[in-house]
Amino acid sequence: MSQPFVLPWASALWQRLVSQHQHSTLPHAILLSGHTGIGKSEFAQAFAHFLLCHHPSDGKPCGVCRSCELLSSSTHPDLVYLHPEDSGKPIKVDQIRELLNFLHTTAQQGGYRVVVMEPAESMNINAANALLKSLEEPGDNTLLLLVSHLPGQLMPTIRSRCQQxxxxxxSREASVQWLIAELDQTPERANQLLSITQGAPLKAKALFQQDLLSLRATLMTQLGDLLKGRKTAVEVAEKLHKEDMLQLLEWIHSVLVDIVRLQADSGTECISNTDMLKMLNAVANRASASDVFNLLDQLQVERTSLLQRLNPNKQLLLETLLLSWVKLVR
Ligand SMILES: [Zn+2]
Structure with missing residues (x-):
């Protein structure tokens, strides 16, 4: 685990929880929800670190005690980070049973025991049912931190047992400032990254650091070339199918949403892909709204099948979507 930090826009929330802890009024279970890419996960991990530190001061972990040492080597016995065994798959009942065993033991470092579960909505029904009882009485000095960007998908009985x-x-201003400091980039670049990621600063940072901007640029060029008839769907699918398919689908989705917005005359300030405005306008002017919505539906179906199937044919999947993309303007 990297050093804990508190994102500036979360400092009031941090203070509130630290104060609850100091007054021994922290709940047993917290459901932390919000958009993706704005720092929920980092916050949950930092707060777990704070709770486990033996000598916190000023609302921060000390960084030098035994507990902090164990945390920095990711081997703390009293912290469980629970997530799906395979990305995009459910959290299974066996994982919850293991967790319950952990909750029945005493904290090895003599302090708190913390569970960070993410994304909590990925628990399947059996897993959620198995967890229910423990959410009411997880034991003393225990905190279950459920992190979720789709809290509506959690069972209501789970939600109601957590402090939500x-x-x-x-704000855009806070995000821009944070990104400039994190990435040592200009305000213009920070704004561009934030537009592409719908204002989510941690997503924007990842986009930059993983050099995804060049992949996005490639995709956008190919989408344009398809419309102009310079490339065929087969050629483009051949070129791109080995890339991160979920990421590609997310970008195509965002392009289609922009087109819907342009067709609805919502104004350009709510457009994510401002650098592609010319292409977006061209499609918005020529495509029928129902075709755009159909393609959005198709995209969602493909995304789900990508998450569920073990070995979908990614090349064929992308080719099919790109064919529909070309048909928007034919
Ligand atoms: Zn410490």
């Missing part, structure tokens, strides 16, 4: 906290969405 909405993680604050950062």
């Amino acid at each position: 906290i909405t993680f604050p969405f950062p």
Whole structure:
């Protein structure tokens, strides 16, 4: 685990929880919900770190005690980070049973025991049912931190047993300042990254750091070339099918949403892909709204099948979507 930090837009929430802890009024279970890419996960991990530190001061972990040492080497016995065994798959009942065993033991470092579960909505029904009882009485000095960007998909009985906290969405100004400091980039670049990621600063940072901007640029060029008839769907699918398919689908989705917005005359300030405005306008002017919505539906179906199937034919999947993309303007 990297050093804990508190994102500026979450500092009030941090203070509130630290104060609850100091007054021994922290609940047993917290459901932390909010948009993706704005720092929920980092916040949950930092707060777990704070609770486990033996000598916190000023609302921060000390960084040098035995507990902090164990945390920095990711081997703390009293912290469980629970997530799906395979990305995009459910959290299974066996994982919850293991967790219950952990909750029945005493904290090895003599302090808190913390569970961070993410994304909590990925628990399947059996897993959620198995967890229910423990949410009421997880034992003393125990905190279950459920992190979710789709809290509506959690069973209501799970939600009602947690203190529900909405993680604050950062202002554009706060996000720009944070990104400039994190990435050492210009305000223009920070704004561009934030537009592409719908204002989510941690997503924007990842986009930059993983050098995804060049992949996005490639996709956008190919989408344009398809419309102009310079490339065929077969050629483009051949070129791109080995890339991160979920990421590609997310970008195509965002392009289609922009087109819907342009067709609805919502104004350009709510457009994500401002650098592609010319292409977006061209499609918005020529495509029928129902075709655009159909393609959005198709995209969602393909996304789900990508998450569920073990070995979907990604090349064929992309080719099919791109054919529909070309048909928008034919
Ligand atoms: Zn410490």
